[in-house]
Amino acid sequence: MKAFVVAGCILLGLAGFAAATNIQYQFSSSGDYPGAAFTFPQAVNDHKIAGYYETSMGSFGYLEDLRKPRNGRFLNIEPPGSVNAYASGINTKGVVVGGFCGPTACNPLAADHGFTTATGHTRRLTTLRLELPPPLTESMAWATSSAAFARTAHGFLDSNGVFTELDFPASQDTQANAINDARAQWRATTSFPIPASTGFCDI
């Protein structure tokens, strides 16, 4: 049974053990993509980080293998047909999800297409392109459409090519940003008709 929990799920994840322990973090640089102006890590599994970096030419996805030496740990992610791209999620199998665009720079809040990739094989999620004029179909876990009730974005779950829509009740927009291995808990944000955004988990 679905239950939506209004919360910041990253913080909820931390809170799971916060009651029994004090938690502190040992911080270190996760690494800058060579030559990039900015590097934005978006997701991490046991040994890889997925994200995007920005240069004067736009934004681009990357995969960082923490097991490799500093000078050879970054891999550029360039889906076929992309000019700009980003990676926003990675699971324990190393499958990366993200989005990409044409000449317009994009980031996790704006993209034309979603993609998944693993071991160098990229799959375009072209089935996500819907009918509504710009803004075009969004990236790995949300889509834009002209559905009723002035809804402008839907969350979705891609399970082996089977897409299931995910919409937070009464929201104007729903955006699913990440998923865990159990595929039971998502992290996402919504934009309600009132000027507010709310994080939620779909458990």
Added chain:
Amino acid sequence: MNGTFVTVDHPNTGATSLAGINDADVIVGVWSPATGRLPFKGIPVRSSS
């Protein structure tokens, strides 16, 4: 999950934004110095309360 929120701030001055967390609770994000944004990872160090 029990609804308790834990604030996580990078020890250096500036804003902290978290983007991802894995099953070992390693976090990644960016923190903002006076200019620019810098990527970081955080490894949890737990201690008894």
